[in-house]
Amino acid sequence: MTNKIPVTVVTGFLGSGKTTLVHHLLQNPNGKRIAVIVNEFGETGVDGEIIRASCECPEEDLVELSNGCLCCTVQEEFLPTMLTLMERKDKIDHIVIETSGLALPKPLVKAVNWPDLKPHLTVDAVVTVVDAVGVATGEICDRERVKAQREADDSLDHETPIEELFEDQLNCADMVLISKKDLVDAEKLADIQQIIQGKVRTSQVKIMPIEQGKVATEVLLGLNSQSEEDIENRHTHHDDHHHHHAHDHDHDHDHPHDHHHHDDHxxxxxxxxxxxxxxxxxxxxxxxxxxxxxxxxxxxxxxxxxxxxxxxxxxxxxxxxxxxxxxxxxxxxxxxxxxxxxxxxxxxxxxxxxxxxxxxxx
Missing domain, CATH: 3.30.1220.10 (CobW-like, C-terminal domain)
Structure with a gap:
């Protein structure tokens, strides 16, 4: 374990505050040498550019992967990127991966178990960022609408792809950060915390409200969750209907292509x-x-x-x-x-x- 580089996976829906969190971390590294991989949904890397403009990390320590699907780009980009970082492991204390807002973290955590990566990496934690305002307004989790629809016809599954994604990102989390707490009142915040507590897989998952991405480095990093060791216990809506097919490449192991974008629309x-x-x-x-x-x-x-x-x-x-x-x-x-x-x-x-x-x- 001691020779493995810890990896923190930062996930959460579009606009939840992931980039703000990573930005604050890089401005307050607490002596840690942090490498960052930013994965965006789309071809233009706005988040990576925002981080690059405001941090002093070496250029080679900030990597952008576009088009949002880490497991689709693994053989072309992600795996080579990680192996390149491993060559500089004596200069890196921690790796932070910011996923696309439409990505499931589970396939990424599973990738750490691949033979090429497992000797070098461990998942320190999956950190899911939740937009307090999005939950409070029903943009992400409209419980009243779903309840009304189910009362009208309890045979129907009314969960939207966005609501499924919200649940899947929470169920994979070791820590949940409720962002933008300053934009909701205390009653709403308590309600949001109750919603999240009902969706995380265990009471051991830490839930913490934050604002402006401000979390102490020693709180965010160093959880030592080893998430890859129990990733199969972190169930998602897509566990039973993933499309698995091996990519042909030069490595001696196969890796599945998990469709982890919830809606092609x-x-x-x-x-x-x-x-x-x-x-x-x-x-x-x-x-x-x-x-x-x-x-x-x-x-x-x-x-x-x-x-x-x-x-x-x-x-x-x-x-x-x-x-x-x-x-x-x-x-x-x-x-x-x-x-x-x-x-x-x-x-x-x-x-x-x-x-x-x-x-x-x-």
Whole structure:
């Protein structure tokens, strides 16, 4: 055990606060040399860029894997990345993997048991981040709606793919962090904690409310859960109907392709905004987009005219926040670029929709 590098898997639904948590950890490493792997749903790595802009970790210690499915990219990206990190294990104290918001952590934890990785790694903990506001408003777990539907017809399974994902991420957790506690009142927070306690697999799972991603490093790291040793006891809705097929590759072991995105209708698209806009009018246009279509997550960069700084915009449902993170680099092309994640968004001309709303806002 002593020669294994501990790995913390940070999971949670889109916009739950995973990147904010990792960002705070890297700014407060408490003397630990931390390598980070950021896995995003989509081809543009906004989360990795946010982390890179605000941390001082070596470039080789921050790795981005795109398109959201760690187990689909294992043979091409993830496994080689981990083996490369192992070559520098004397310079790394801890590895943090931030999964896509649509990913199940279980296949990733199982991967640590592969012969190439098991001698070198152990899963220190699976940390699931839960958006307090999302639960309180029913965006993630609408208990009243489900209860009403089941009372009307108890033969139907009314759980949505999002609710299944919420439960699966909780059932795999060694620790649950309830983010954005400052945005809900004490009664709502207590209700959220009760919901989570009813979904985690054991009372030993620590549940802790946080805000702004602030968790002491010694609390977040060093749990020594060895999650890979009992991963088969962490059941998910997909355990009975995973599609398993071995990939052909140069290694002498097979690894399953676990379909760990819950809904093929949830898609990601990158949109460049080219018509005139301000941060305020862009947010108004995005507010309108969210009202008209099922959009779970919006994140990206805004080119603010006359300002040397790049602006970040983050949206979860109809909740948005904006802030400047760093100066534009001389070699960068300044542009407003958004990653939009939602249901069947690839079939929409999102650029035209947003820009038409902008023309009305101006």
């Amino acid at each position: 949830i898609q990601s698209i990158v949109v460049d905004i080219t018509v005139p806009h301000t941060p305020e009018t862009l947010q108004q246009a995005l507010d309108q987009l969210v009202k008209e279509h099922t959009v779970y997550r919006i994140k990206g960069f805004i080119d603010v005219s006359g300002k040397p700084m790049r602006m970040i915009i983050q949206g979860v449902g109809d909740r948005f926040n904006k802030y400047f993170d760093r100066k534009w680099k001389a070699e960068e092309t300044r542009k407003t670029q958004l990653v939009i994640i939602g249901e069947d968004v690839e079939a929409l001309d999102l650029k035209a929709i947003i820009e038409n709303h902008l023309k009305v806002c101006i």
